[in-house]
Amino acid sequence: MKDLTPTVTTGPLPASRRVWHAGTRHPDIRVPMREIDLHPTAGEPPVTVYDSSGPYTDPDAQIAIDRGLPRLREDWIAARGDTETYHGRHVQAADNGFAEGARLTPEFPVRNAPRRATQGRAVTQMAYARAGIVTPEMEFVAIRENLGRKAQAEAHAQTLPRDGEGFGAEIPDFVTPEFVRDEIAKGRAIIPANINHPEAEPMAIGRNFLVKINANIGNSAVTSSMAEEVEKMVWATRWGADTVMDLSTGRNIHNIRDWILRNSPVPIGTVPLYQALEKVGGVAEDLSWEVFRDTLIEQAEQGVDYFTIHAGVRLHMIPMTVNRVTGIVSRGGSIMAKWCLHHHRESFLYEHFDEICEIARAYDVSFSLGDGLRPGSIADANDEAQFAELETLGELTQIAWARDCQVMIEGPGHVPMHKIKANMDKQLQVCGEAPFYTLGPLTTDIAPGYDHITSGIGAAMIGWFGTAMLCYVTPKEHLGLPDRDDVKVGVITYKIAAHAADLAKGHPAAQIRDDALSRARFEFRWEDQFNLSLDPETARSMHDETLPKEAHKVAHFCSMCGPKFCSMRISHDIRAEAQKDGMARMAEKFREGGDLYIPLEDKA
């Protein structure tokens, strides 16, 4: 029974404290951030960074995986008075792939009655936003995105540098709750927040917010267990995953998902089709609307925050994929294509999309409209099938929006650099500025084992162009299931891509951490360099491989150049000499064209 209470990674990151900022409109909300303390010699305030890790990094939090996280949104949801609790659907043996006895993952020990909208109401953040209501979730997001920089800027009378190329993004200096409401109302951002997942800390996905990243986890028919998956979720959020998709297949899908949801501080996404396929024994043709609908309700009651729905795969598009080098590479896409072809009709996802919206609005499940026909190779990028589906996703977006459902759009995949921007441009054009959520894209196919890098390049670029969330790719992509180390490398790589995108878009706060780290580097504050980095453990251990002694943590050089060749040490000498000489005056003189500046032509 050791699986019942798996252990997960807890404790703060080095020199870091979890801090909270209270709301103004909603004084009871407490928005978490991470403050990284710097060495006293820096004379600088702590650096505040976005924190997706939940209570696990709070040393004062009582973590008990078999009880789950505190249900922080429960009162907010109840207070709206538009939902009811009800008995909910009975768990069936098929939900767990008929696993029995020792092979059955135990149920999560606590059961909360599910909640749903009353009288066909829409209880989505979009519905509230359109009604002019600023929800606690919206204020939470506004505070979270600002990272306390308004107070800091006012205290120091700083003007925020605005530098960058946003390609039409409209990122404000400071995010207000009203701005969040407006973006949600327009469909340009979503807050994935199922009313049955009150444990999650609200976050926004949209082009005018910080670029987010998703990490995929999930057991498969071949390997892994519940305990591993819960730890992978905690581990992924520790390093910065903003949402987690549970892509489990095989047995025990229902019960594993419950453990994940009850312990997840971030929104959880799924592809309900995977579980539906398991329920019909893996035979795509045997899928039906009834099985799928039942699965949606099962997962909505559990609290899944967003569903990938491959409703854009239409019958007439399938022939467009036949001459591709790699056919259909989306699992959901291929399953639906097979179903369509077998039954020779449009998919039940497409035909019943209205009813899918009815379910989604009753629980506030956001849509991630799946790109079932995304390219699976450089050769297939930006082809007819891909763009035909994208246009259909645009039509479906309008249908969902008409029902107040929150929508984001999935994108590729495998795209060479010169074809990336066309993806973003077309998505903005045909999907009404609904947030784009891309997988990479990989910019070449020749490096299996390094596809976090081939795709990190594409992810940074498409994030710059406007993609709101980047789905990570781990080194194991195309080769095997990622383990814990792979998850971390994938997350860090995508944090790099997202942050590089924020910098290039001109996000007003993006450069604060870069500059703090650069100053630490220039001033030989090694500990600060480690602590400010995305992965302090790796930075420190790499440094210590060649200069392990504690004394070297204050050394004014490193093993790369050694003391004599240290450019930064020499730069300090130059500054000192410059001050002695009155460098400022000297600079003036040179700019005026003093004697010492002899143009090369004259000299030659």
Added chain:
Amino acid sequence: MKDLTPTVTTGPLPASRRVWHAGTRHPDIRVPMREIDLHPTAGEPPVTVYDSSGPYTDPDAQIAIDRGLPRLREDWIAARGDTETYHGRHVQAADNGFAEGARLTPEFPVRNAPRRATQGRAVTQMAYARAGIVTPEMEFVAIRENLGRKAQAEAHAQTLPRDGEGFGAEIPDFVTPEFVRDEIAKGRAIIPANINHPEAEPMAIGRNFLVKINANIGNSAVTSSMAEEVEKMVWATRWGADTVMDLSTGRNIHNIRDWILRNSPVPIGTVPLYQALEKVGGVAEDLSWEVFRDTLIEQAEQGVDYFTIHAGVRLHMIPMTVNRVTGIVSRGGSIMAKWCLHHHRESFLYEHFDEICEIARAYDVSFSLGDGLRPGSIADANDEAQFAELETLGELTQIAWARDCQVMIEGPGHVPMHKIKANMDKQLQVCGEAPFYTLGPLTTDIAPGYDHITSGIGAAMIGWFGTAMLCYVTPKEHLGLPDRDDVKVGVITYKIAAHAADLAKGHPAAQIRDDALSRARFEFRWEDQFNLSLDPETARSMHDETLPKEAHKVAHFCSMCGPKFCSMRISHDIRAEAQKDGMARMAEKFREGGDLYIPLEDKA
């Protein structure tokens, strides 16, 4: 004495053979390439890839590190009749930092008399190109860049797909020796090929050729040895480094460099200033033109193929760096800045640049004009100091070209994505299209330990925009000296960036390997996927972690999705079904708007 004959990594990569293509104009030249054999079920010819690894991957080659590689260019050079052998400079104790006894790295056992131009002649590839001479080096490069695709294209009557955005690059369908000559004559490409390094296989660096990568090695005052450095050179070229820079500091610089040069199949670059500084005891102010000149001759006689010369750091620019967040981060740049400031005059590099050119043209040492004032942080990117120096590098380029010297220009460094293209545009504009050679650039500073990735993003982009060679960054950047594993990760990451750039530029042959690997993936030829990848060992071992059995190498699924969820397997079913149904006819019907295609608006 075990250091005398260090062992290096030898043997072919999996399923790979080293093959040779003969010249036409010069029938004695043998241009190496690597052919990767595919599984017989593929029904495809071997895939030919560029091979920088030298004889080390040839099982028939006799490798003896203490004898060095065959001197393949010796006869070509002698046949030109414009050089003479001479006794050369005596090795001095200072050349090896006064290392003695057991601390002295042994001299390389074979001494060849150095060669230099007679009567002030220029013996550079540029001089020959301008004289209308197609050298064996030029034909070698032309054959090498084509990778046998002309013969293949003719055999299969294929038209080459030309897709991409080259931003003004003029990449031909097939590279001819005349094209190479023309590019060299214009200064748009270089062939770094010191007449005293006849062991190296000629290669070209230029915007209209394949994007190249450089790997840095070198011992430091703190760590490493000759045996390690020779192995790092062999190891780096095994994975794809096109040139190697020996950035050694500390003792034994001269002797270690000799071992590296005599065994290197790729051009070797250095920063002569480093050795000059060692000769004056590490005191920048004590550097002089005499010491530097002596070092240039020492290294030119040994066979160094390109020199980084920081002649662009001028006195009036130094004040521009004083308010930077990270000052001057180039080692050479900071040393020269300190010298200039101390002596209050222009540097001896700038003042004696003419004489430096005289030395370079006598041995055909190419210049890599160093960016001593490159930014060391996101905050300092594209600033006044950086661009002022770049303009001076443009002036120096003209001086070098006037003396028939080959030139490339070094570039940054640390640059956020939205400021990368401006670097390329300005370099093209002010440096007359001399090849650009950039370090990264890093697109964010918050990820020490992952700077191969932060910089791989920038490298891919600037490669796309037109950079001819990308200097790798390893995971240890900013933290310590790279070991063997770091070198490999750095090289593979930069091969990815260079190849992604070739694809996006629309290089006519770039996609061949991607497509072959994609087909292998779609057809479940696992062995071919591994063998076609940049790092077959890693791809295979990652696959085997979850599905180790030999039987799984032919499995029509992998551990990521398992058999039921394998989109590729399902895609094959779809193809089979499509053939049964006459998919082509079906496609026609759908495109005409058959019954099954009901637009969403009508349905709703």
